[in-house]
Amino acid sequence: MQNVIVSKHPLVAHKLTKLRDISTEPKKFRELVREIAGLLCYEATADLETMPVSVTTPLTETTGVHLKEKIGLVPILRSGLGMVEGIWELVPGAEVWHIGLYRDEKTLKPVQYYNKLPLDPTVSVCLILDPMLATGGSAVATVDILKNWGVRKIKFVGLIGAPEGIKALETHHPDVPIHLAAIDERLNEKGYIVPGLGDAGDRQFGTG
Numbered sequence: 001m002q003n004v005i006v007s008k009h010p011l012v013a014h015k016l017t018k019l020r021d022i023s024t025e026p027k028k029f030r031e032l033v034r035e036i037a038g039l040l041c042y043e044a045t046a047d048l049e050t051m052p053v054s055v056t057t058p059l060t061e062t063t064g065v066h067l068k069e070k071i072g073l074v075p076i077l078r079s080g081l082g083m084v085e086g087i088w089e090l091v092p093g094a095e096v097w098h099i100g101l102y103r104d105e106k107t108l109k110p111v112q113y114y115n116k117l118p119l120d121p122t123v124s125v126c127l128i129l130d131p132m133l134a135t136g137g138s139a140v141a142t143v144d145i146l147k148n149w150g151v152r153k154i155k156f157v158g159l160i161g162a163p164e165g166i167k168a169l170e171t172h173h174p175d176v177p178i179h180l181a182a183i184d185e186r187l188n189e190k191g192y193i194v195p196g197l198g199d200a201g202d203r204q205f206g207t208g
C-alpha cells in the first residue's frame, strides 16, 4: 500500500466517526462529507505546481505564487457529488466533470451511464471523488477514462477504502495516489465496506 495516504489529522478522524454513526441524519451527513473532503483535498493538493507572480500589497510590491496547473474535480455519480462543494471552497477555479457509473448488483462491475468529457482534456490534474473505495471497479474505470482523455496526473480522494478496492486500484494504476480518511477491514458479501458507514449515496440524499 505504498500509494495510499491515510490522513492522520484528528479533525478528519473525529468527523469520520460522526459520519459512520447510524444516527447521523442526511443534513449533518452531507456537512461532514463536505468538510472531510475539504480537509483531504488540502493534503492531496500539497504537491501542486506553482509559478511566481508579482503582487502589489497596500505597502509595496512583492512576489507570490499562482497555481500553475488546471485542476479538474471528477465526482463519481452519485455519492461523489457531496465531496465537490468542500473542495470547491478551497479551489474555486476547478472544473467539475461528472462521470456516472453504477455497480451492477450481480457482477459488482461498473457500468458507465454518464460521461460528457469533451474530446481534448481541459485540465492537467484530476481529483477523482468517491466516498467509498469498495471493490475499486468504479475507480479503476474512471482512471481509465481520464487517461484515455489525456490527463496524466490523477489522484483518487475518498473517505473510506477497503483493502480489496485499494489493491485493485494500485494494481491497475500504480501511478495514482490514493487519499483516504480511513482503511476499513473488508467488504461484505454485498460489496459494502465493513465497518464502513452504509450506503454513502443513500445517507447523503436521504434515500435509504
Ligand code: URA
Residues within 6 Å of the ligand: 079, 132, 134, 191, 192, 193, 194, 196, 197, 198, 199, 200, 201
Ligand atoms: N458504496 C457505498 O456507498 N458503501 C459501501 O460500503 C460500499 C460501496
